Amino acid sequence: MVPFWKRPCGILAFYVFVSLLVVGCGGQEESGGGSASEGGVGSGGETTSGGGSASAGGSASGGGGVEGEGLVVYSGRNEELVGPIIERFEEESGIDVEVRYGDTAELAATILEEGQNSPADVFFSQDAGALGALSNEGTLSPLPEDALSRVEERFRDPNGEWVGLSGRARVVAYNTEALSEGELPSSILDFTDPEWSGRIGWAPTNGSFQAFVTALRVIEGEDVAREWLDGIQANSPRRYENNLAILEGVASGEIDVGFVNHYYLFQLQEERGGNVPAANYYFQNGDPGSLVNVAGIGILDTADNTTEAQEFLEFLLSEEAQSYFANETFEYPLIEDVPINEELVPLSEIQTPNVDLGNLDDLQGTLDLLRETGAL
Amino acid sequence: MIAAGRKHHSGASARSPRPPAAVWAPALLVAAAMTLPLFYLVLRSLENGLGELLEVMLREKTLGVLARSVVLAAVVTAASVAIAVPLAWLTARTDLPGRRVWAVLAALPLVIPSYVGGFVLVSMFGPRGLLQDALAPLGVERLPEIYGLPGAALALTLFSYPYVLLTVKGALRGMDPALEEASRSLGSGGPSTFFRVTLPQLRPAIVAGALLVALYSLSDFGAVSLLQFDSFSREIYTQYRSAFDRTPAAILGLMLVALTGAILALEARTRGRARYHRSSAGSVRPRGGATVTLGRWRWPAFFFCGSVVLLALVVPVGVLVFWLARGLASGEPLRLLWGAAFNSVYVSVLAAVVAALAALPVAILAVRFPGWVAGFIERLSYLGYALPGIVLALSLVFFGANYAPGLYGTLALLVFAYAVHFLPQTVGATRAALLQVSPSMEEAARGLGRGPTRVIATVTAPLASSGIIAGSALVFLTTMKELPATLLLAPLGFDTLATSIWTATSEAFFARAAAPALLLVLFSALPMYLLVVRERAQ
Numbered sequence: 085m086v087p088f089w090k091r092p093c094g095i096l097a098f099y100v101f102v103s104l105l106v107v108g109c110g111g112q113e114e115s116g117g118g119s120a121s122e123g124g125v126g127s128g129g130e131t132t133s134g135g136g137s138a139s140a141g142g143s144a145s146g147g148g149g150v151e152g153e154g155l156v157v158y159s160g161r162n163e164e165l166v167g168p169i170i171e172r173f174e175e176e177s178g179i180d181v182e183v184r185y186g187d188t189a190e191l192a193a194t195i196l197e198e199g200q201n202s203p204a205d206v207f208f209s210q211d212a213g214a215l216g217a218l219s220n221e222g223t224l225s226p227l228p229e230d231a232l233s234r235v236e237e238r239f240r241d242p243n244g245e246w247v248g249l250s251g252r253a254r255v256v257a258y259n260t261e262a263l264s265e266g267e268l269p270s271s272i273l274d275f276t277d278p279e280w281s282g283r284i285g286w287a288p289t290n291g292s293f294q295a296f297v298t299a300l301r302v303i304e305g306e307d308v309a310r311e312w313l314d315g316i317q318a319n320s321p322r323r324y325e326n327n328l329a330i331l332e333g334v335a336s337g338e339i340d341v342g343f344v345n346h347y348y349l350f351q352l353q354e355e356r357g358g359n360v361p362a363a364n365y366y367f368q369n370g371d372p373g374s375l376v377n378v379a380g381i382g383i384l385d386t387a388d389n390t391t392e393a394q395e396f397l398e399f400l401l402s403e404e405a406q407s408y409f410a411n412e413t414f415e416y417p418l419i420e421d422v423p424i425n426e427e428l429v430p431l432s433e434i435q436t437p438n439v440d441l442g443n444l445d446d447l448q449g450t451l452d453l454l455r456e457t458g459a460l
Numbered sequence: 461m462i463a464a465g466r467k468h469h470s471g472a473s474a475r476s477p478r479p480p481a482a483v484w485a486p487a488l489l490v491a492a493a494m495t496l497p498l499f500y501l502v503l504r505s506l507e508n509g510l511g512e513l514l515e516v517m518l519r520e521k522t523l524g525v526l527a528r529s530v531v532l533a534a535v536v537t538a539a540s541v542a543i544a545v546p547l548a549w550l551t552a553r554t555d556l557p558g559r560r561v562w563a564v565l566a567a568l569p570l571v572i573p574s575y576v577g578g579f580v581l582v583s584m585f586g587p588r589g590l591l592q593d594a595l596a597p598l599g600v601e602r603l604p605e606i607y608g609l610p611g612a613a614l615a616l617t618l619f620s621y622p623y624v625l626l627t628v629k630g631a632l633r634g635m636d637p638a639l640e641e642a643s644r645s646l647g648s649g650g651p652s653t654f655f656r657v658t659l660p661q662l663r664p665a666i667v668a669g670a671l672l673v674a675l676y677s678l679s680d681f682g683a684v685s686l687l688q689f690d691s692f693s694r695e696i697y698t699q700y701r702s703a704f705d706r707t708p709a710a711i712l713g714l715m716l717v718a719l720t721g722a723i724l725a726l727e728a729r730t731r732g733r734a735r736y737h738r739s740s741a742g743s744v745r746p747r748g749g750a751t752v753t754l755g756r757w758r759w760p761a762f763f764f765c766g767s768v769v770l771l772a773l774v775v776p777v778g779v780l781v782f783w784l785a786r787g788l789a790s791g792e793p794l795r796l797l798w799g800a801a802f803n804s805v806y807v808s809v810l811a812a813v814v815a816a817l818a819a820l821p822v823a824i825l826a827v828r829f830p831g832w833v834a835g836f837i838e839r840l841s842y843l844g845y846a847l848p849g850i851v852l853a854l855s856l857v858f859f860g861a862n863y864a865p866g867l868y869g870t871l872a873l874l875v876f877a878y879a880v881h882f883l884p885q886t887v888g889a890t891r892a893a894l895l896q897v898s899p900s901m902e903e904a905a906r907g908l909g910r911g912p913t914r915v916i917a918t919v920t921a922p923l924a925s926s927g928i929i930a931g932s933a934l935v936f937l938t939t940m941k942e943l944p945a946t947l948l949l950a951p952l953g954f955d956t957l958a959t960s961i962w963t964a965t966s967e968a969f970f971a972r973a974a975a976p977a978l979l980l981v982l983f984s985a986l987p988m989y990l991l992v993v994r995e996r997a998q
Contacts, residue, residue, distance in 0.1 A: 186947040191948075198857060448702050
């Protein structure tokens, strides 16, 4: 007699049994894990992962996890920033939302790999470029006109497949003790003047800065962008890791001006309880330096929960959610009549450069340029 | 005693040249699983035709990336061996002051994720870092540049040398002490015995550890991105993050696979056919091997251990504690993410068990039934390890969502991904342990009428248990730290400590990242501590 372990199929059966065991444990734990994380996150009281919904979804799917009942959102925006507003949507609508947080571009790649079977209903993107890329691949579906029409044309897809939810303006932060507003140039291109030598801070590895360089290339052409990068470097700028570090440099007087997004000033003010000797300066007349990029949202054409997804979109474009962006993340709300921080220059007064935000996805060319000029 | 160079056949293979089904069938399954990422890369690489493949491969930029990656891997590997072998020997064989404490502390840097460690190094030694601030009053204007190769190599070495340390210490324990004694009784001094007897015996362990370090330094993203060194891994991430085009990234991934193949071929040439197990039972001695008296070298050795532990463990943990304290002082609530910690530990234990089970047939095949098939399968198991997590994750996203939708988004697929990613850690350790087990034990069991599977379960596995456990512990640790696959493949809403750290750091909330990072270090350190203590008890 040949014992089962000497026969290949017996061994195979054993291994299949072991894997099933693991899968079984996995399915069980999924709901357990969900509720466990609920406890953990809840104790902090700050953010949410929709713990309640995670466990509900887990048990509903019974280990599958793919066909949960709730809305599935892939979010390239950080949980710290958007978790609370998603939770409020769940409370108000009664719809369970399950979120996969990750890097915006990696989630876009994930959606493309998942293809027809993508569990995602909604893609919540950190920037317009990733939405544009998904739209180009034909994975987004057209959004309802009444939702689109609430947002200015310059902040949404010309084809109506994605819409901006909140805006980030590029500004120059300056030290108010070293400079007055009148001493700042009218274009970002003028910072190549030797008078700014040793006074500039920038963060060439930062995504928002790179989006600005992409816009500069699109608007003014490759040569102007290259000259600008060379010219700034001739002024030996101080190099920072991120926007917040630039702003700390401006506030401490380490540098006089820094190229940042508008909201870091308010983050720093909040952190330090107000008194920061720094202010934001906005360029006028459609200068490339006045780019306003958006975080936005698209609904996948493979979405199972289209109705819920549209409800989610409606909610994010409601006054409540838009006020949240204005007050909590210090971004620009993109619908009208939502009050903004009084220190902000209203969007209507910023003449943004004429560029399709969804087309700012040639980051590769920007990175090459940054490397060639030695900025990276 | 040692049959170095002399050809021999292990007893088992001499009698039954074909491995039993209990070994080859699961080994083949494992091999099949390991090829999934490769299939994916080939598929994506050829999506736009052979032309783009060649064009991307032969770009000057790509060749630069290739060269930089090779240099990085070589520097990190050499530095890790140079640090780890003396550390292992000092803590295992000498009268180093505080030896037991060092033995535990020196292994612990492995628990620090590179994305935390790299961050700490930058905030410590970077421009405007803590050290620069401290030295500024003394007139130090500028520290040496940390970005680029020096910083990336430093970070990777500090947080991955324990791979070599652990494998070498395992080998030192398993080594027949009679060899060193014979050398000494024949008149060789300490150094001569070390270089002519001990070191050659340690070779397989050093190579096994070095291989893990080399491949890890190719795949790791945290260190190279934070310290701005354009290796394959960073370039692949940049491709995904910037171009939204998966083909160039896949081509780079394929080149990385080729580089892995070259490194494995190099490693194969160092293996030879030496035997490392005892030919007879030998005598039992406490702590395997005699204690060497360091004499006047005691304090330099102490200083050496101290500096390594200071840089690789005390500084990162200290900075984390500092951030936590600063955050708490400014009113940040203390967020102890027990749920995420539970998830991390749970999924890491599962990954460790699955990786151990999968490694056993592969290692047995490689050691007891050497041949090109066995060698090929063993090397295949290293494939997933050298690939950056994002590549592995996307390949399983692709196969999972399209061909196994029932598994997609479940914990099972996540554990599978971890096992594919970290399998070499268990294969390497199990293999090294098996090499020190004489096949005559198994032969005796077979001679007494036991079937091959029972021999594996009752003789081979227990004798190799130290290696299996050490390998599983490594998988546990690396799974605790793993981020890219966890983000993309975990069930929705499944938070781990690693994802919590990521959530906090990606918006530069240092204080909020410190608590989960410290929890991660704590929960990883515990099994590490038990492992080291257990080893000593044996």
